[in-house]
Each structure stands twice: as structure tokens, then as C-alpha cells.
Amino acid sequence: MDEPVKLRIHQISKAYRGDGHEVVAVDRIDLKIRNREFATILGPSGCGKSTLLRIVAGLAKPTQGAVQLDGRTISGPGRDRGMVFQSYTLFPWLTVQQNIQFGLELSGMDKAGQERVAREFVEKVGLRGFERAYPKALSGGMKQRVAIARALANNPDVLLLDEPFGALDAQTRALMQELLTQVWEEFHKTILFVTHDVEEAIFLSDRVFVMTARPGRIKAEIDVPLERPRSYELKSSETFLRLKKHALELIREEAIKATQYKDNE
């Protein structure tokens, strides 16, 4: 890969003060995400991976370190870093189309432009016919498709996804992974994805960073040399299974540590 570095996470640490003692959630994490790369942070629950993503989004301040996007240090949230959360964050009083247009309207785009872009992305995530539906009429998977469309329509430099399929059932989740792969292969945005699901991480990513249990550090980096476009059949290929086994072993150690940590609390 000869793409330049897009997102630079520079020696980020984050400590919380809880019950009188300090808890280090994230410990000196250093990452370079390349332009147009699909990078995933894989870690057991409670390892601070979401905290790291929130820091990149500008929604949380690091105790130490800095995040740079295209060489500029970020200081708060902004439209250059779109984010999709695990919880359903659609605005319930807006229709599917209005949700997708939300960021475009803020950017000052004219009405016709907004509608054109919204139509394009409704199509991309396979929701034609639902433009005028309110979120309450949508299933969990459809809601997340709208959330992804809304973030992408805003044309961010980097897309941040915080376990976006975490609340979905296994089948829907698998379909959403394929959809995201397709969309990504078309738009080639730089993506930083966070998950605790090993298979999801390998299926989607170019590179996977495995995090340790608290305090969260980068334990290993796995290159995923699987060809693209990717489809679900890949999940039974030899390379995929080998990578999955490797990642599973790494994450298992951390998951065990994480449970012990919790038991001690």
C-alpha cells in the first residue's frame, strides 16, 4: 500500500477518575491509518476501543496525545469525521430521506442537491420505497442502513463506526457486513471500525488492530490480504479461517483477562 497516512493517532491516553482511583481506559495508542484504508480495532468489551473512537470523533478529550487528520490536529467534532453508533441514533421526527439530508442541510447545500444526494444513498443501501417512512417503521437493520447512508451522504474524510451491527441478530449482521463491504468498495472512504467480533473484523478490513484488555493498548496488527470484492463465501476460505484462528487466539487471552479484571472489581 502506497497511500499516504490519512489519520494519525498519536500517543493517545485516556484516564478516568472513578471511586477515588484512576482507571486508564486507553494507554498510549499510536496508529497510522492510511488513506482509503478499512482499518478495524478489535478488542474485548471494556477495553477502551469505543473511547478511542470517540476521541478520534472529537466527542471525548484525550488525557494525553493528539489526533491528526491530514496533518491537522483535531480539536472537536466535525463533519469531516462521520460517525455511526451502535444505538439507533436516527432522528425519529424526520423521515428516512430527511435524516439523510440532515448534514447536507447544515452544510448549506440547496434543496435540489440535498434530494439528489439523499436519493442516491437511499438507493445504495437498498431502501428505495422507504424515503418517506419514519424510523419507527423500520427494523433494526434498516435503521443502521439509514445511519450509514446519512454519514456517507455527508461526504466525510473518515467514517467512524462504533460496533454499528452490535445490536442486530446474526443473520442481519452478516448481510449488513456484506452491504458495508459493497458500499466501501464503491466509495473507498477511509474507515475506522470498532468491534469485538473477530469474523466481522477480518471480513471487512484491510488491517485489524487487536487491543488488550484494560488498560487498552495495541497488542497486535493483522494484515488481511484477502482479495476484493469480498463476498460471504470468503468466510470459509483457508486464508480467512487461518486469520480468524490467529485473531481468536489473541482476543481470547484478552477476553479472559477482561473477565478476571471485572471479577476483581
Next chain:
Amino acid sequence: MPTEPERDIERTSWSLGDLLSPREPIPASLYILLGVSSFGVLLLLWAALTYGGFIDALFLPTPGRVFRAGLDLFLELGFTTDILNSTYRVLVGFLIAAVIGVPLGLLMGTFKAAEALIEPLMGFIRYMPASAFIPLFILWLGIGDVEKIGIIFVGSFFQLVLMVAVVAKNVHKDMLETAYTLGAKRMQVIRKVLLPASLPGILDTLRIIVGWAWTYIVVAELVASSSGIGYMIISAQRMLRTASIIFGILTIGLMGLITDYGFKWLHARLFPWVE
């Protein structure tokens, strides 16, 4: 496909066991029937006790007597004016409370500084009974409409502020943060996310508060009054016209019910998107 909550549609047979299963649905027709019959049972009991001569009419007159007292009130004693006066006081007191209270509650639920400034005071005053303010208000505001409206205001305002603050505070933080990552500035997050997300809850709060305002009107009109439903009730008491008292109470219940349904109707019309 849009997903709807599951419902039994084709079910036709119901057993007693269904009615006794916790939280299980029952037929819609039965639901309505049960609701109506609770009124019916009460009315029957009342009729049996009074027409049967078990209770002295001075304490509890027959339904027929109450109905006739109601006719008299409307036809001879200008009860319509009383209702209009009471409604006016309730609505004005309630509207003033809403106009000041809703923005204040939103501020409190949105900014921690506003919460720190306002909440302790509101939390303190709301425990002071509105009726205890009557002597003070008569001293300050006289015995006219302003004093009655003042009592309604005190009875609703402080609760309203606190309840609206809770509504604003319950707007999910992820939703606000999503707006930030879509490029919204702070004021845009408030105007375009926090406010619309709070509106249904605010309307619900207003519905509950106006119901309370209707119960305060009697207290406000019991003392130093010359019109209104509460005044009618207190003068009927002096004359021992029990039937008029009961009719007055039923009227206030009905007015509260009508306002309540009005708000529910408005809610369904304005916020079809609420789950």
C-alpha cells in the same frame, strides 16, 4: 418491510384463563365493555343505595335529584358563567405557567449551569402547598381573578419546570453527538435535535399539569370568591344542596377529562412519528 408489533388478529375464542394471564391481551370489545361497566356498576350502586332509601338524601341524593339540580344550575342559576369563569382562570394560570415554565425547564435540562441555578429553588418551592398561598395571595393580589390565577400558577408552574427539565434531559446523548459529527454547531444541536426530540414529552407534561390545574381551581375558588364552579360548590354547601355539590364535582371531572382527551388528540396529530 416495516415491522409492526405482533398482534393476534384472527383469534376468536377466549377463555377465562386468558383474562387471568398476567399482561396477556384481551379482546378489544371486552376491554371497552369492562371500562364502561365500571362506571355502570358505580351508578347502579349509587341508585340502589339512594332509591332504596338506605342513605339519607341529605348525605347522598339520588342520581335523578343530581340530574335535576344540574338542570336548575344551568337554566336558573347561570352555571354556564361559572364554568366559563373557572375555565378562564384555569387556562390563563396554566398558560402563564407554560409560557414561562417550558423555556425554563428546557434550559435546566440542557445546561448544567442552569440546572445548578434553578433546580434547588424549584425543588424547594414545589413542596409548598398551593392552597397555603391563598391568604398571602389575597393580601397581595386581592380577591379577584388575579388571585385565583395566581393559585393555579403556583400549583402548576414549579412541577412543570421540573418535569420539562427531565424530558429535555432524557434526550439520548448519542443523538446529540450524532448531530455534532454531521457538522452541527451547539445552537443547531439545541434547535434541530434537542428541541424537536423534547416536544412530545413537553406536550405530555402539559397534559398532566393542566389536569392538576383543574383540581386546584376548586381550592382557589373556595375562598373569597363570587363565581366559578368552586364558588358554586361552597355556596351549595351553605344551603345544604348536596345534589348541586355532587353535580359540581362531576362537572370538574368532566372538564378535566375533556382537556385530557384534547391533549391526547393533539399529540397523535402533531407527533405521528412517536413510537
